Amino acid sequence: MNSHSHDMTTAKFNRTAVQVPDAQAKIAARVTVGSIEKVHLESAHGRTLAETIQAPHPYPFFRRSGMDGFAIISTDTIDASSDHQVWFRVIDEIPCGYTSDHTIVSGTTARIMTGAQVPEGADAVVMMEMTESKVENGEQWIALKRHILSGANITPIGLEVQEGQQLLEAGTIIRAGEQSVLATFGIAEVPVFQRPKVAIFATGTELLDVDEPLQPGRIRNSNSYMLRSLVVEAGGEPVMYGSIADDVNTARAKLEEAIQDNDIVVTTGGVSVGDYDIMGELVLEEHVEMLFNKVTMRPGSVTTAAIYKDKLLFALSGNPGACFVGFGLFVRPTIRSMQADAHPYMEEWTAILEEEYTKVNNFTRFVRGRTEIRNGMVYAIPAAARVDESSVMITIKDSDCLIVVPPEKKGIPAGEQVRILKLPSGHVR
């Protein structure tokens, strides 16, 4: 070997592993909710609501016609029958968006369109198809042969939403349905959480940048790009710090810079636990508060979390699979919790295991897989695992869940129920 020399044995060989839920709880206890800003509704898609919104007015805001037809006073129809037509003089025509200057009195009616405001006096709308019409002396008349009940085809004020009713809860991600609600109630400036800024860097002498040609013994830095996507999908703002070689002083300087300018720092090691573990050493320095540096899970047992200068620092494994799992279990919940999301963790489903899974382990294993729905049942199919899954980068793209294999299991036969964690947005289709 060339001009490279350091002791490859590091403190990581003396780590105490914590359970995944305990690791998550240690992080959760230290997460603080981020700052709030206001954005216009047009820019609010994908942002997280920072305040609970109550209805500033009822909806509908006025008595709304549910039909194209005629607004009448229902008591005028009490004697109407197939033998006895009741006639109404048409005194107005009310399209959507207009109001009538006229009050409906007994014997009169107004033509009204769906969605228009029912005129004063009227208490029912009768659909056009139920009427006959005639013109007499330049006046338009309609006839009815049925008794119409009060309130027919009128949506009363506040039927959908009462004034003051809770519309949207703080921590909700704003998507199409939320946009619709906010627009309906005139909330043009939306209070949202600032996206947590997440510094991403990779450590490892073996790492080449994505536009560098390959060199013997080296691989390109793919984890930084993968993490960038994951941060975006979690609602954070990724800040790319590139990769740094195995030098503690450089790493420390980069880390200082990243901690200063960001809310969260995520590092990903070289290719595995075998790397010279700079981050592992840094978090043992006395000014850093280590939360955990080993978790009872595969892949990603060497995942580390620490607090430095009041900010959360995650040192994820450099294995692509382990990095992916570590992000989903620890970093994404942090990004969501900083935005008051009531459900920061991956959604848990049960599913039928489609193919036998034979690998056993003394730690809980999070196996990437994909789900299929057939006949109302959820099936989970483990990703093809020709080689150890933690290093298989290629199957990440085909996965939409993590199958949880408990440590006591001696593999799981096909057909058995398994617990799965649904990856946040699955296939975006």
Next chain:
Amino acid sequence: MNSHSHDMTTAKFNRTAVQVPDAQAKIAARVTVGSIEKVHLESAHGRTLAETIQAPHPYPFFRRSGMDGFAIISTDTIDASSDHQVWFRVIDEIPCGYTSDHTIVSGTTARIMTGAQVPEGADAVVMMEMTESKVENGEQWIALKRHILSGANITPIGLEVQEGQQLLEAGTIIRAGEQSVLATFGIAEVPVFQRPKVAIFATGTELLDVDEPLQPGRIRNSNSYMLRSLVVEAGGEPVMYGSIADDVNTARAKLEEAIQDNDIVVTTGGVSVGDYDIMGELVLEEHVEMLFNKVTMRPGSVTTAAIYKDKLLFALSGNPGACFVGFGLFVRPTIRSMQADAHPYMEEWTAILEEEYTKVNNFTRFVRGRTEIRNGMVYAIPAAARVDESSVMITIKDSDCLIVVPPEKKGIPAGEQVRILKLPSGHVR
């Protein structure tokens, strides 16, 4: 009524309804794939790949050590046993990212880290924990008591991916897993489809903008904002044209402008079929090729699609619920197909209906609902429907599927299997 007067009876009362799949086919026949551009990997998240990508090199690119340990020649261990230690002189130390200048010959070994390139001559890696070590005359030695098989703990070149193997198909949305693949193979400039530009405007005299105070008989334009979110999630670029009142000439001018500058035009009516239907009239003009102007579905039966100046024009219902369904069935597939997505339509599942659905209709009904997974079964719960669902804006946000109620059904009892269409990204959690 005030200064407003036109014939409220329009051509829409003489429409021929087509089935949903036929309507979709009519559109699909007219969709053309969009233009391609190259973006850097950092900007590629959420974009759609425009070319199928083959592996430019095998992966791993070199014989990779799967363990922290020692690289040896396996035949040296043939006689090793618990009674017979075999000793190796350590001639190098190979961290990740480095290569060795030495060739391993019989009786020698190199210390090697996980992920590092296995040195010439060696054909196996033995894990560190299986070795004993000593230092003699300043030289380091290790001993083995076991026969090691050739190939042990070495990931051969190309095990994950062979050179030339297909990595990613054109039409794939680029997310974390795809980013990882692209970075690994050095594809820094990614060929993606240009996002289709989608003009959005709303028609209806009753519409107020989101920051206007309420007025009697009027409602705020919520559909434009809802559509904006849906276009973003579908991978299009929304362009907001606001709302226009019920004036055919203004509408025509706006439409001309929108058609000129965009790839798709989506309009949404006022609040219902009852509106004065400008778009319905425009698509009947002779320079416009109408594809359909009525669909056998609820809500949204008045949905219209047309070709104008070689571009697709969609006139969706102004009902929030109908607008939402119309977008999902017709507009989103268009945006996806313009980017060569092999699965442009909503994913179809079967589910157990959780609550009885009693409403009947002569058209197929797409009922908004949400899914729950319990014990490996998918349950679909119709959205609370106090009022007619097509006008219920408030439940859109709580929906992650459309429950398909066929026209011949006399409602569906709880517990029965139903077909559901999964809304693209469901709850983003």
